[in-house]
Amino acid sequence: MVDAHRTFVIVGGGLAGAKAAETLRAEGFTGRVILIGDERDRPYERPPLSKGFLSGKDERDSVFVHEPGWYARSEIELHLGQTAVSIDRAAKAVRLGDGTVLHYDKLLLATGAEPRRLDIPGTGLAGVHHLRRLAHADRLRRVLAALGRDNGHLLVAGAGWIGLEVAAAARGYGAEVTVVEPEPTPLHGVLGPELGQVFADLHRERGVRFHFGARLTEITGQDGMVLAARTDDGEEHPAHEVLAAIGAAPRTALAESAGLELADRAHGGGIAVDARLRTSDPDIYAAGDVAAHQHPLIGARLRVEHWANALNGGPAAARAMLGRDTVYDRVPYFFSDQYDLGMEYSGWAPPGSYDQVVLRGDAGKREFIAFWLSGGRVLAGMNVNVWDVTEDIQRLVRSGALVDPQALGDPAVPLASLGG
Incomplete structure (x- = not known):
């Protein structure tokens, strides 16, 4: 009661x-x-x-x-x-x-x-989407399935996590996909140039086309439907549907x-x-x-x-x-699944905060751990198709201990032995 x-x-x-x-x-x-x-x-x-x-x-x-x-x-x-x-x-x-x-x-x-909105002509067309709510996903799921059946084309504005995950889902249905991104690599603001290329290669192998260094300037259509999208470098991309994935x-x-x-x-x-x-x-x-x-x-x-x-x-x-003695100090964590790649990221390493990136494993095979360091201390770590290491990565981030970069990058050295 x-x-x-x-x-x-x-x-x-x-x-x-x-x-x-x-x-x-x-x-x-x-x-x-x-x-x-x-x-x-x-x-x-x-x-x-x-x-x-x-x-x-x-x-x-x-x-x-x-x-x-x-x-x-x-x-x-x-x-x-x-x-x-x-x-x-x-x-x-x-x-x-x-x-x-x-x-x-x-x-x-x-x-x-x-979702942040595209401030360009054509965003009121029926084929322009955002993804934040369940109703958005209901609609987009039907759209992607139809694109796959009809050999249709999805244009994604933004190569962040949402943009890439939707691109992967669209390719799974068989849709054609183009991603337009102003930065030189996907996930540039999160992973930096060192690791963004891994995700570019992953998607290109599955048939996704990227157009880096450009922004959308207009979405064109007819009878309320999308036909194409133009970028600020003069390119025009065919599109039947557009997803705005430019952040929240x-x-x-x-x-x-x-x-x-x-x-x-x-x-x-x-x-x-x-x-x-x-x-x-x-x-x-x-x-x-x-x-x-x-x-x-x-x-x-x-x-x-x-x-x-x-x-x-x-x-x-x-x-x-409730008045409990609570301090919220969890290590930031997120994950992503794209095709056969699964990853987990722990920590916080925005651009400019780190001075070294150390890789452990084989980035070419997409089985590795990446560490972002500053002054020999681990700020963040991302494990890609390597599992059961999140606890060790978060321990290194939380401890702030000095770590030998050579040992950190050596798969023969147990992560649990590093950082004191």
Whole structure:
């Protein structure tokens, strides 16, 4: 039986919000838990939208965090298809789009991020897509299957993780694929030039065409349908469908209108939170893609748009809301599956932060581990088709210990023996 003496409200019906609600109950919270989501689907995980579900390997029901009856059994009040439009911090209340006002003792903002839009002519054509929500994936899955049947052509704007994963799924259906990317290699801002070429080669071997060093300037069509896309170097690419995969922006409008502190946009923006995921208002917390977290281990403010951050950040915020002595210092982690390549990345090594890249294994065979080092210390590691090493990589990142680069690159030296 719920005790209505305390109410915790969660705005955001994604993985972070759902896991926060689950953790509140698991930690013994007996007050009201209200979960607000602006989609009509119950909370789901986003990685399958560009991986297993999109490729047709997994069924739609596999994406959901909990089965339908879990919320009622756990006495979680779901407000789906509802948008939180304002926060009254003085009254400690959230107003929904239908006029409902919900009072809170503690509030968690897990509003996520939204796809960045192409600001060019032609984006209103029916064949221009984004991928962020389950409804997007439902539609795109049908589109890719049709392209494969009809020998159609998909143009992807952006060679980041989403762009490459969708390209792989499209080739799996048999569609023709062209990827346009302004940088000289895929994933340039994450992996740098040293490792981006690995992914370029992977996709080229599967028939993907790349056009690097260019940006889309116009999408052309007829009768509302896409026909081609033009780039700023004068090229024109045939296309029946276009995916805009140029990144995501944190959904901070609700926090901003409430006067909460935001992080510098030059560093990813987001809602500024401390090591306990608390905002500038001590009764409001933020987690997941929208949170710009002052990371105790990294020593910098990070906004991480990956599954593991939502999976672990939501529960950490819930414990902090309950007054637990919580410090959120997880090593950033994400993964990707493309064709027969599986990879995991642990750590944080943006361009300019490292002075050395060390490879262990055979990059040509795409069975290796890459390490990004600064001053002999491991900032990040990526294992490609090499498994059961994430714990060792994260230990090296967390320890900050000096490591011999030669030993680090030698597969004969056990990773567990390095770093003291």
